[in-house]
Amino acid sequence: MTVLEEYRARHPKSAALWERARAAIPGGITHDIRHLAPFPVYVERAQGTRKWDADGHEYIDYWMGHGALFLGHCHPAVVRAVQEQVARGTHLGACHELEVRWAELVNRLVPCAELTRFTMSGTEATHLAMRVARAFTGRSRIVKLAGHFHGWHDGAAVAVNPPYDVPMSAGIPGATLDQVLICPPNDVKAVEALLERGDVAAVILEPAGGQAGTTPTIPGYLHELRALTARHGVVLIFDEVITGFRYAPGGAQAYFGVTPDLTTLAKIVAGGLPGGALCGARAPMALLAFRGDADWDRSQRVAHAGTFNANPLSAAAAIATLEQCADASLQARANKLGDELRRGLAEAMRRADVPGTCYGEASIYHVSFEGKPGLAGFDRPRRGDAYHLLRCALLNHGVDCSTHHGWVSAVHTEEDVARTLAGYERAFGALAADGVFAGR
Ligand SMILES: Cc1ncc(COP(=O)(O)O)c(C=O)c1O
Secondary structure (H helix, E strand, O other): OOHHHHHHHHOOHHHHHHHHHHHHHHOOOOOHHHHHOOOOOOEEEEEEOEEEOOOOOOOEEEOOOOOOOOOOOOOHHHHHHHHHHOOOOOOOOOOOOOHHHHHHHHHHOOOOOEEEEEOOHHHHHHHHHHHHHHHHHHHOOOEEEOHHHHHHHHOOOOOOOOOOOOOOOOOOOHHHOOOOOEEEEOHHOOOHHHHHHOOOEEEEEEOHHHHHHOOEOOOOOOHHHHHHHHHHHEEEEOOOOOOOOOOOOHHHHHHHOOOOOOOEEEEEHOOOOOEEEEEHHHEEEEEHHOOOOOHHHOOOOOOOOOOOOOOOOHHHHHHHHHHOOOOOOOHHHHHHHHHHHHHHHHHHHHHHHOOOOEEEOOEEEEEEOOOOEEEEEOOOOOOOOHHHHHHHHHOOOOOOOOOEEEEEOOOOHHHHHEEEEEEEEHHHHHHOOOOEEEEE
């Protein structure tokens, strides 16, 4: 059987759900990244490092809630905290103590955080960060690095995948895109040339490299960027939606020893429930506060609303999670397993004569058929069909991960890694048998 024949044969209930989904939901999916040809798998439940689909198959999970579940699925402390809170109220329509404790935890753990404001997603956090930076500097342009992802709002949906000069989406006004200046990653001189224009409010980047470290940051770059932005009075924003609390309790800024002005957070910050945050230095963050001066409050303050901001369920899950993440031992454990998995996968690819390699840092791994990207990232689109087929083959063999990377949690085990490597080996074999690597 080919990979896809086996996939279809193993997943009849998912196929049926997909047919219903396509009739009810545009494209059948609710996040572009869940697009999978020929159809996605429908998952019914999850626990620890495992999840089970509608056809009863078990998977070792490296999606881990798009990286949000650093403590794995249904961690007892998180379940308890959420269960207790759900019985006390899911939306109090008021300020509450949990949001205060949550902000205090973020301020204690994240080096740049003097003040924290909660949002409902990473997209909202980067949107707010740009607004704060613009208000703080009185300038309008944002420097964004090619290949870096900051969510889907109009001000960020550009230069995520090559070709970088084609916007990520239709429907974004040209005037909005004009406000974003694109720079190659790892090139401090290119940033400097843009800052010399004098109209740049902020530089935003994923500190460990674009798309969860797909194009890793070179040593020294962040330090140079910090010095350069400070010299030009430009706000430095680290988007730590992925790296926050994962690379270290204080995120990538603690891991690399570079403190930005503002940091955007989501995923782990909300303990696996919906949520995000913007935190940072007191001066820019204070622009969000009412001052009691009617003119200032109306025309100079940064406005921010959101029905579900800091909702108590997310706050409860977040506190239960961040209290455990405060001790660097969980990150050390996940990073060590990440090392083992990356080493094992790179060897498996070599042994099976699969083009490309496995690489990454901390608890994230990337499988690339194109090889590790150069300093400036991938200069051509990846072969999407090969990655789709790999995902299908992996799902046939009990492993689920994102299209080309995976997140190791603090609860994955050596046994999970061994079974994962075996699953990948079988998947690579199935791809080779389908002729995917022929002539490459
Ligand atoms: C670095 C980064 N920033 C922002 C976002 C957007 O976050 P959200 O999906 O919560 O809107 C993501 C999502 O994966 C991300 O990886």
